Amino acid sequence: MTQFPLDIFAQTRTPFYFYDLNLLQATLTEIKQSVSQPHIHVHYAIKANANPEILKVIKENGFGVDCVSGGEVEAALNAGFAADKIVFAGVGKSDWEIELGLDNNISCFNVESAAELDVIQEIAQIKGKTARVALRVNPNVDAHTHHYITTGLAENKFGISLDMLDSVIERCMVSPNIELLGLHFHIGSQITEIHPFERLCQRVNELQDKYESQGIKFSSINVGGGLGIDYNNPDENPIPDFKAYFSTFEQHLKLRPGQQLHFELGRSIVGQCGSLITKVLYVKEGVAKKFAIVDAGFTELIRPALYQAHHKIENLTSNSTKTHKYDVVGPICESSDRFGEAEILPTTSRGDLIALRSAGAYGEIMASQYNCRKLPQSIYAK
Ligand SMILES: *Cc1c(COP(=O)(O)O)cnc(C)c1O
Numbered sequence: 001m002t003q004f005p006l007d008i009f010a011q012t013r014t015p016f017y018f019y020d021l022n023l024l025q026a027t028l029t030e031i032k033q034s035v036s037q038p039h040i041h042v043h044y045a046i047k048a049n050a051n052p053e054i055l056k057v058i059k060e061n062g063f064g065v066d067c068v069s070g071g072e073v074e075a076a077l078n079a080g081f082a083a084d085k086i087v088f089a090g091v092g093k094s095d096w097e098i099e100l101g102l103d104n105n106i107s108c109f110n111v112e113s114a115a116e117l118d119v120i121q122e123i124a125q126i127k128g129k130t131a132r133v134a135l136r137v138n139p140n141v142d143a144h145t146h147h148y149i150t151t152g153l154a155e156n157k158f159g160i161s162l163d164m165l166d167s168v169i170e171r172c173m174v175s176p177n178i179e180l181l182g183l184h185f186h187i188g189s190q191i192t193e194i195h196p197f198e199r200l201c202q203r204v205n206e207l208q209d210k211y212e213s214q215g216i217k218f219s220s221i222n223v224g225g226g227l228g229i230d231y232n233n234p235d236e237n238p239i240p241d242f243k244a245y246f247s248t249f250e251q252h253l254k255l256r257p258g259q260q261l262h263f264e265l266g267r268s269i270v271g272q273c274g275s276l277i278t279k280v281l282y283v284k285e286g287v288a289k290k291f292a293i294v295d296a297g298f299t300e301l302i303r304p305a306l307y308q309a310h311h312k313i314e315n316l317t318s319n320s321t322k323t324h325k326y327d328v329v330g331p332i333c334e335s336s337d338r339f340g341e342a343e344i345l346p347t348t349s350r351g352d353l354i355a356l357r358s359a360g361a362y363g364e365i366m367a368s369q370y371n372c373r374k375l376p377q378s379i380y381a382k
Contacts, residue, residue: 001235002275004316005381009353014279015296017364017378018355021057024273027239028061031269034242039259043087045225045266046072048361053380054270055079064107066225066264070097077104087222087262089136089184091116091157095123102129109133110184110222112159114168117178124177131177134184134222135160135168139203143188143196143226158186165207169216182259183207186224189267194248197223201252208254222262223249229271234312234357240268267361274360276301276311276376280352281331290326292348297330297337299373301359302366305336312357313340320347328354332371 002020009018031042043064046055050072056079064085065076070093076086088101089110098120101109111117111133124131138159160168172180187200204221211218227245230237245268255261278296303309313328323344330337339356348354367375 001238002273003381004275004277004355006316006353008379009277009316012277012379013377014277014353015294015300016277016376017051017300017359018275018277019051019054019360019378019380020273020275021053021380021382023238024054024057024270024360025061027269027273028058028063030239031242031265032061034246035263039255039261040246041085041260041262043085043262043264044269045264046076047365048266049270049274049363049365050075051364051378052079053378054273054360055081058269064262066266070094070100073097073100073104073106083107087134087184087264089186089264093119095119098123098131099127102127102131105129107132108181108220108222110136111168112136114160114164114171117168117171117175121175121177129177130179132179132181133172134182134220135165135172135180136184136186137162137165137207139185139187139200141187141196141199141203143191144193162207169211180218182218182220182222184222184224184262186264187226189226190228191226192228192230194244196226197245197248198252201249205252205254208256212256217256218259220260220262221253221255222264223253225264225266225268227265227268229267229358229361231309231311231358234272238272242268269361271358271361274358274363276356276359276363277316278354278356280348280350280354282350283326283348286327289342290324292326292328292343292345292354294328294330294339294354296339296356296376297332297371297373298334299330299332299368299370300376301339301356301363302368303359303362304339305334306366311339311359313343313345314355314357315345315348316353316355318346318348318352322347324348332373 043066136159
């Protein structure tokens with residue numbers, strides 16, 4: 001369970017991110033214990049959090065990286081990740097990003113359209129290189145998650161639809177500078193049920209059977225990420241059930257001999273280790289409500305405004321035994337700048353420190369300077 005060092009917090013300018021690197025390490029250890037077979041490779045989806053201290057811990061544990069931009073490829077290389085552990089997805093790779101990947105010999109481009117495949121072939125040819133690719137397939141599996149973070153349905157900007165896959169595979173075969181490694185999938189994020197992953201396995205099996213009968217074999221299968229975390233109970237469930245997650249694939253996925261299996265996990269690795277710490281500026285008595293106005297806003301943590309997400313809110317410093325309901329809101333000049341409605345908190349006053357829990361993923365990395373605000377600092381427990 002994350003301990004908050006209040007003495008250090010008292011000397012740190014709010015708002016800031018607090019990362020429990022012990023919990024991060026325990027999470028990584030749990031993953032490693034859940035996947036011991038050498039054909040399984042876990043890539044950290046760096047878009048969830050690219051904080052250098054976090055990357056350092058993940059790298060030291062031997063994980064690979066999943067990138068979705070050239071900037072992320074650079075961040076991964078700067079953090080010391082080996083190029084042969086970097087995979088690179090994204091629907092709109094610019095020419096310079098493709099060049100960067102080829103120049104550094106990254107392990108795989110996850111290709112999302114026929115048009116992109118042609119550009120990669122062209123650039124690889126000019127460089128006299130071979131681009132290793134996996135085709136990102138849209139498996140038409142409903143992830144049962146928020147529509148903004150569902151990516152695996154049939155018509156979607158992500159990936160290649162099932163009925164176009166034949167032709168893109170053929171195109172790989174006739175592209176001299178393309179080496180097709182296999183298929184890539186990513187059905188969405190914050191998936192808390194096991195069934196979508198089971199359906200994904202079935203879909204992969206169907207596709208493998210189909211292409212095997214045509215004499216096409218894949219050396220690797222990448223099933224993406226998307227495993228969710230328990231936002232309501234970060235202390236009770238600080239580490240997701242990785243054993244159940246990985247064993248779903250072990251049970252349902254029919255891998256061929258020698259086939260490599262890749263995962264790309266973001267949120268489930270870093271989500272629970274981070275909290276956004278903010279100070280109460282004012283408690284405003286409204287007409288029928290109390291507002292706790294804090295010094296963090298959606299500039300520091302945009303998930304509530306963007307996805308109607310809820311982060312558990314805790315008053316770390318109030319000693320009151322009485323509770324009240326508060327709308328917890330930020331200072332940004334937008335009505336969507338609200339972290340919680342009718343939150344039950346102990347009597348809250350100016351100066352109290354509030355933790356927004358489970359903010360390690362898609363928190364700091366999505367911070368902006370809207371309203372000319374300063375980007376948040378971060379501190380660590382090691
Ligand atoms: C975002 C993303 C991931 C990671 O998703 P999580 O839900 O954070 O695990 C994996 N693969 C791709 C291609 C992504 O875009």
